[in-house]
Amino acid sequence: MALLDYANPTRFLRLSQRILPWLTGACVIAFAVGLYMSLFVAPEDYQQGQTVKIMYIHVPAAWLCMMTYSIMALSSLGTLVWKHPLADVSAKAAAPIGAAFTLIALITGSLWGRPMWGTYWEWDARMTSVLVLLLMYLGLIALWRTMEDPIKAGKAAAILTLVGALNLPIIKFSVDWWYTLHQPASVMRMDGPTIHPALLTPLLIMALASTLLFFVLHLQAMQNEIMRRRVRALRLRAASSTRPARMTATSTAAE
Amino acid sequence: MTSPENNWALALLQRELRLAVRIGGGALVGVLFFLAVVTVIPFGVGPDLNLLARIGPAILWIGALLATLLGLDRLFQADRDDGTLDLMLMAGRPLELVVLIKCLAHWLATGLPLVLAAPILGIFLNLEPLAMGAVTATLLAGTPALTLIGAVGAALTVSLRRGGLLLAVLVVPLTIPVLIFGVSAANAALVVGTPFKVPFVVLCALSLISGVVGPVAAAMALRFSAD
Numbered sequence: 001m002a003l004l005d006y007a008n009p010t011r012f013l014r015l016s017q018r019i020l021p022w023l024t025g026a027c028v029i030a031f032a033v034g035l036y037m038s039l040f041v042a043p044e045d046y047q048q049g050q051t052v053k054i055m056y057i058h059v060p061a062a063w064l065c066m067m068t069y070s071i072m073a074l075s076s077l078g079t080l081v082w083k084h085p086l087a088d089v090s091a092k093a094a095a096p097i098g099a100a101f102t103l104i105a106l107i108t109g110s111l112w113g114r115p116m117w118g119t120y121w122e123w124d125a126r127m128t129s130v131l132v133l134l135l136m137y138l139g140l141i142a143l144w145r146t147m148e149d150p151i152k153a154g155k156a157a158a159i160l161t162l163v164g165a166l167n168l169p170i171i172k173f174s175v176d177w178w179y180t181l182h183q184p185a186s187v188m189r190m191d192g193p194t195i196h197p198a199l200l201t202p203l204l205i206m207a208l209a210s211t212l213l214f215f216v217l218h219l220q221a222m223q224n225e226i227m228r229r230r231v232r233a234l235r236l237r238a239a240s241s242t243r244p245a246r247m248t249a250t251s252t253a254a255e
Numbered sequence: 256m257t258s259p260e261n262n263w264a265l266a267l268l269q270r271e272l273r274l275a276v277r278i279g280g281g282a283l284v285g286v287l288f289f290l291a292v293v294t295v296i297p298f299g300v301g302p303d304l305n306l307l308a309r310i311g312p313a314i315l316w317i318g319a320l321l322a323t324l325l326g327l328d329r330l331f332q333a334d335r336d337d338g339t340l341d342l343m344l345m346a347g348r349p350l351e352l353v354v355l356i357k358c359l360a361h362w363l364a365t366g367l368p369l370v371l372a373a374p375i376l377g378i379f380l381n382l383e384p385l386a387m388g389a390v391t392a393t394l395l396a397g398t399p400a401l402t403l404i405g406a407v408g409a410a411l412t413v414s415l416r417r418g419g420l421l422l423a424v425l426v427v428p429l430t431i432p433v434l435i436f437g438v439s440a441a442n443a444a445l446v447v448g449t450p451f452k453v454p455f456v457v458l459c460a461l462s463l464i465s466g467v468v469g470p471v472a473a474a475m476a477l478r479f480s481a482d
Contacts, residue, residue, distance in 0.1 A: 135428045155479040174432035
């Protein structure tokens with residue numbers, strides 16, 4: 001199976017180092033094109049004026065904060081079911097990136113909401129669910145940071161990620177339900193049924209650029225995490241050899 | 256029921272309940288905390304009885320949620336400290352069932368007292384008898400879900416010293432649906448024209464779902480924390 005060939009971290013490192021420059025280049029080009037099109041080419045909205053340009057950051061970030069969680073859930077399945085040694089590295093590396101995209105989506109959303117709704121924060125159904133998602137990302141990061149052994153932390157976080165993945169649709173549904181129950185007087189809906197192609201093309205390019213950015217950061221973070229675990233294993237070995245017969249070094253699977 | 260093979264579940268339930276109510280068990284501290292939260296709220300929002308009656312169900316639900324969260328670290332911690340948890344893991348019984356029974360005992364000792372205390376605390380909040388009944392019914396249907404979801408967090412943080420705060424942070428986002436439907440159903444008694452049955456049925460469904468997901472995930476986490 002092809003995926004299992006890259007279970008070897010050394011082979012994975014070699015491959016990712018070969019891919020990363022190309023991926024970074026593609027990401028830079030996509031951002032250059034996307035930012036140029038969205039800032040200078042795309043027309044202003046007749047209602048929203050210049051503020052519509054927030055959309056080109058906001059929508060890709062919102063899409064990526066969900067994609068990142070899906071990738072983490074898949075990686076967690078890899079950890080628990082196939083015991084793939086890189087799966088928990090992937091999940092751990094993805095969590096801070098996902099939290100960052102979620103935060104970007106929230107901040108740009110509230111900046112966009114200020115001129116549109118007249119308030120920075122509205123307990124709108126979607127903003128509320130994204131806030132809950134941010135809480136879950138931060139909880140997962142906290143769980144990783146409190147457990148010393150990376151393998152145990154990876155398994156614990158994988159269980160929580162999967163329970164969260166089961167729960168996210170329920171949370172989304174219940175927040176939507178709660179919001180329709182407490183529907184405030186008038187909130188402008190952002191999701192118009194149609195979006196003009198002149199706005200859509202830059203948006204899609206920006207979404208592509210952000211997705212590429214995610215993969216660049218993710219691969220880089222995975223490399224860093226593998227290196228960090230190697231340093232940890234070496235230190236443990238060094239510590240156990242200076243004080244022999246006390247304890248044997250616990251080796252990590254990511255060596 | 257006579258053979259010891261079938262009796263282990265009952266024996267485990269009795270053991271958990273005895274440990275919970277005796278000295279060091281701390282089962283009723285949760286109710287005291289519930290009382291403390293409800294007492295503190297009027298100092299924060301003012302003694303306006305109309306306002307308190309309006310937000311009363313929400314106060315009772317949030318108080319019950321907080322009291323449940325604070326009691327959760329006792330679910331597996333004491334058993335891990337004295338080695339009972341390792342024996343349970345090695346006993347060859349289905350661990351999911353062990354977790355479910357422990358959750359049931361924990362709920363009987365900490366959750367059920369909250370449900371029983373809710374109508375009395377409702378008096379302080381100027382609740383109508385109908386609203387009092389609605390809050391009690393929703394708490395009865397919803398607090399098992401809180402305990403069962405919390406069991407996952409308790410199992411994940413069992414190997415950590417002072418994991419209580421992290422446990423609360425991990426569990427709170429997962430309990431949001433329970434809170435939403437619990438408070439919505441309870442509010443149906445206050446606001447004319449809002450449905451009671453729909454949120455109440457969804458609340459029961461949430462409890463049933465967590466009865467499956469909670470023990471399975473918690474048992475998995477306990478197995479991983481042991482090896």
